[in-house]
Amino acid sequence: MEEVQHAVREADPPQASTIAIPPAARPGDPIEAVDTPSLILDLDAFEDNLRTMQVLAERHGVALRPHAKAHKCPEIAIRQVALGASGICCQKVSEAVPFVAAGVRDVLISNEVIGAPKLALLARLARQAHMSVCVDNVRAVEALSSMMVEYEATVNVLVDIDVGQKRCGVQTPEEAVSLARLVQKLPNISFVGVQAYHGGLQHKRSLDQRQKAADKTVRAIRGYLDAFARAQIECPVVSGGGTGTAAFDVASQVYTEIQAGTYAFMDTDYAAIDWGDALAFRHSLYLLGTVMSTPTPERAVVDLGLKSTSAESGAPRIADHPDLRCVAVHDEHCILLAGSRRSRPEVGTQLRLIPGHCDPTFNLHDCIVAVRGQHVEALWPISARGLSR
């Protein structure tokens, strides 16, 4: 294939001038001038959400450590820390790199880290920032300690406990205690506590059922904390919780820090749950699309699809147009049906769509267009987009 490739290149020499693709928008532009598809952040709603969660955590004396896997954007993390967040969570070691580079000084990798390349990167980060990491496996703890010794670095360690999510994490208090003892014994790693995250109950629709499920999680955590106490192992950190259970988690007297991520943005998935009147977050995240085709009196096709919005949690919802419904999401198109001919938008109309699930949607975009009122304030790079190792 190498020869073949050369043959093509000789026949068709690449042009000297590679065309630069202009940015989607410039600060000061009105929203209507933003090229589509683009990811849009409504700064007023976003800042309200940051304050709401920060105030909630502080009122209960619990730390807020927002999950940066939701947004992957250092400009956002900087604002969370500025308002009082104790640091951030990342799900992957490579994901943490742009945040540490931007000045975030305290990062929990809320996940197991396996393999020499990832451990080496973690060790290098640990020489620049306070790093913590989760473990649920004896060999993984040994490999972590060895790598930290090799790099003359230190990390804090949380034992990941499975409180019902059925993802990672040890299954019993006995396992947790013996893993904590191993961590205490080995060099350059310090046992600081447990992580207890249960994603499955974040989206339970009914407030009452969510409260009950959160209580059950709290009882499970208490079982672990009792075992640590009996074993005379200090366990200062209990990290976990998410947007859907945050109101219960902060009041539980068990969590010392909350890992919520979506609260800053919201999505249709979270909007569908019953929030009661205790806690309210606003939609701050939108996809901006343009109607590119109106083949029938009821059908309109928007210029974005699976490559700009996640759809595994359902199709995006059309904001401001109750009579428009997204009936299919293709790779590059959303198919909309209007309730009547009059409500079908014309070709060229700009629409705001609310994504089904914010985390994988952020991960599709290289930057977010931060908007104040009707104008673009800034373009923020989503620097950790695609950093999944």
Added chain:
Amino acid sequence: MEEVQHAVREADPPQASTIAIPPAARPGDPIEAVDTPSLILDLDAFEDNLRTMQVLAERHGVALRPHAKAHKCPEIAIRQVALGASGICCQKVSEAVPFVAAGVRDVLISNEVIGAPKLALLARLARQAHMSVCVDNVRAVEALSSMMVEYEATVNVLVDIDVGQKRCGVQTPEEAVSLARLVQKLPNISFVGVQAYHGGLQHKRSLDQRQKAADKTVRAIRGYLDAFARAQIECPVVSGGGTGTAAFDVASQVYTEIQAGTYAFMDTDYAAIDWGDALAFRHSLYLLGTVMSTPTPERAVVDLGLKSTSAESGAPRIADHPDLRCVAVHDEHCILLAGSRRSRPEVGTQLRLIPGHCDPTFNLHDCIVAVRGQHVEALWPISARGLSR
């Protein structure tokens, strides 16, 4: 928020040295050394697939214009053109930019292009390469012509006809004829034919039903061609078809070029259809993951999720391990269940997964690790990843 941000930065000055994330692999590495998650291309299978489709098209005297939206990778397009492809398709104007920069000289934007920024970029591309574009709307045709005049560029135009997909495209032969006449009348744009793509029937499971559906599409196209003939409008190009119907499309005597994309890679979606014994494509595309947790005797968790693989067409399939099943795909994790304790892999085990749908999966990765046998041959940038405007 600006002041707040400065306060943070003063308190916590960013480190001078940003840590560089090492590449996932280097040419010559054995596969086991590739860091995960990574997207892997099995070059032997890939090259077989390229040849199979090229030979099929040439045997029927039909041009192959592979769809680059599947892979977004210039190194792949260069190989398709080198084997005889007449050019490529792109779905978006910005997507075409890295392909033209890499020397691809003939690109069909197989989609409607709406809005001044996109038309201006198309005009600039049209000064460097042979560009074609689809239309289905009068005002869009007028805007296209004006922009081409402004940039002193020319493009070929295909009228997009809806042959049953219910996405974009005109609905009747009369509309198609009147749009073609408008194209013929306006400056700097040339009517060359129609696009007739029907995605909905590509994945019909039964060979027989797929054949019947493809025949119906061909009859619909004939209705349009007859109308053009009656109107004395020459219509030299009929572009369309995909991987699932390619064998019928090339033999239809209607298509002059085939737009298949997935054939080079395959995915579980396409693998599930009945191929008969006429045409066979091999899986060349894999996700490489590592088992990061084995919390129970039957459960194993792999270090990749929705941010590395699309899942709207189903969870990835585990290659080489018939006894392992992916039961859930989270943002960064796949949860596997083993049929028995013995078949559950250990922490650190590398696994190959076959994605559900190749197009949105490519769009999540910055590069593909091209592998020959058991070793890495090259890393190819997926340069059009994220280029959705």
